[in-house]
Amino acid sequence: MVYELSGEYLSYNECSHELTLMKKQNSWLREVDSQALIQSLRNLETAYKRFFKRISDFPRFKSKYNPVQSYKTLNINNSVRIENAFLRLPKVGRVRFRTKQRICGTITSVTIRRKASGKYYASILCKQVPQVIFKINDLVCGIDMGISNFITINTGEIIRFPQQNHINKLNNKIKRQKRRLSRKKPHSNNYNKLKKKLANTYEKIHNIIKYHFYKIAQRLVEKYQVICLETLNIKGMIKNKHLSRAIQEKAWHMFQKILEQKATEHGRQVIYIDMWYASSKTCNKCGYKKEDLKLKDRNWACSQCHITHHRDINAAKNIQKEGKKILLLQKNE
Ligand SMILES: [Zn+2]
Numbered sequence: 527m528v529y530e531l532s533g534e535y536l537s538y539n540e541c542s543h544e545l546t547l548m549k550k551q552n553s554w555l556r557e558v559d560s561q562a563l564i565q566s567l568r569n570l571e572t573a574y575k576r577f578f579k580r581i582s583d584f585p586r587f588k589s590k591y592n593p594v595q596s597y598k599t600l601n602i603n604n605s606v607r608i609e610n611a612f613l614r615l616p617k618v619g620r621v622r623f624r625t626k627q628r629i630c631g632t633i634t635s636v637t638i639r640r641k642a643s644g645k646y647y648a649s650i651l652c653k654q655v656p657q658v659i660f661k662i663n664d665l666v667c668g669i670d671m672g673i674s675n676f677i678t679i680n681t682g683e684i685i686r687f688p689q690q691n692h693i694n695k696l697n698n699k700i701k702r703q704k705r706r707l708s709r710k711k712p713h714s715n716n717y718n719k720l721k722k723k724l725a726n727t728y729e730k731i732h733n734i735i736k737y738h739f740y741k742i743a744q745r746l747v748e749k750y751q752v753i754c755l756e757t758l759n760i761k762g763m764i765k766n767k768h769l770s771r772a773i774q775e776k777a778w779h780m781f782q783k784i785l786e787q788k789a790t791e792h793g794r795q796v797i798y799i800d801m802w803y804a805s806s807k808t809c810n811k812c813g814y815k816k817e818d819l820k821l822k823d824r825n826w827a828c829s830q831c832h833i834t835h836h837r838d839i840n841a842a843k844n845i846q847k848e849g850k851k852i853l854l855l856q857k858n859e
Contacts, residue, residue: 535578538571559617561605565598593725596639606633613648623648626737630654642725660792666752666853668846670805670838671778674824677742678838680846687777688738696731703727739781743788751794753785754849757801797849809835810843 536544545563549555555563573585588595599606605616608629612620615636631654639647668680677685687693703724710717746753782796789796799805807819814830819837827834 535574536570538567541567541570557617559597559599559615561599561602561616562597565600593642593644593722594640596637598635598637600635601633606636608633621646627740641729642722643729644722645726645729660748660794662793663751665750666754666846666850667746667750668754668842668844668849669746670841670845671755671781672838672841673774675838678842680839680842682836682839684838685742688742689734692734693731696727696734700724700727700731735777736780736784739777739784740788743781743785746785747788747792747794752797752849752853753789753794754797754799754845754852755782755785756803756805756845757798795853797852799845799848799852803844803848805841805844805848806837808840808844809833810840810847 542564545555545567570585573582576582577584599616601607605614607614609620611622611624613623613636614620615638629650629652631652634651634653636651637649639649641647670678672678675684676687679685703720707717707720707724710720786796788794804815807816808814809816809828809831811833812828812831814828816826816828819826824837825834826837
């Protein structure tokens with residue numbers, strides 16, 4: 527192949543020139559959003575660059591059989607805008623859409639994505655002047671993330687995993703749908719229909735969790751200036767009755783990412799504590815370490831200062847302490 531000998535590839539400019547010629551010959555290329563085509567060429571160029579830098583494999587053609595499809599368009603002179611319950615897109619026109627989030631600022635670009643369930647999602651990128659900046663305060667909180675209690679704050683506040691019942695029901699539904707799917711002939715009409723439904727249930731769970739995580743993260747950054755967490759530490763192997771470990775781990779990752787994003791948006795700080803720090807075993811009053819603390823012990827008494835600890839609250843208090851130490855070091859640097 528040419529690229530192997532010369533290391534050359536079609537650049538964006540060459541492709542763009544080619545596209546103009548092709549548009550003159552093929553009227554169907556003019557039927558679609560011109561920005562969508564341009565963005566595809568840009569993606570292609572990035573893919574080539576990544577290939578030559580040995581970051582990725584050689585770009586492959588997109589398959590129309592892939593259930594997930596997407597395109598990106600830019601907002602040029604208000605070509606993309608929101609009109610009540612509709613999203614206006616170039617060439618497509620008005621599309622009914624639903625969101626729980628308010629869209630602030632000016633829209634830069636929109637990526638339309640069809641997911642495996644056959645539903646369409648719009649990711650809207652906005653440029654925004656920072657609006658609500660919460661008052662700077664000196665509140666530092668420590669958070670223990672666990673399985674039985676999703677989030678425990680050093681103040682003693684406990685936040686459970688959101689919508690557990692609802693998610694249980696959906697999980698059971700997934701099990702049923704999987705069973706039914708296994709009895710269908712692969713790639714038959716019924717099989718495909720059911721597969722779409724299954725993907726839809728997965729997406730539902732994802733959306734519920736994400737929505738509630740945003741709410742929890744928002745509440746935390748509203749209140750605290752600095753939020754201290756442990757680096758992801760899958761504590762013990764206690765299994766949650768309702769959530770598989772894989773989902774739980776994914777959920778933790780998702781929450782931390784959302785929290786970090788919210789924190790940057792609002793000028794807050796997230797501090798991570800070393801995962802090997804024994805936050806559960808250490809008494810937050812006197813520092814005694816209870817080495818024989820078991821996973822099932824939800825409460826324990828310190829044999830040195832005789833205080834009874836709630837396992838997760840004690841851990842959260844220790845995480846807060848460690849976080850403050852790190853903060854002090856950062857300030858002295
Ligand atoms: Zn103690």
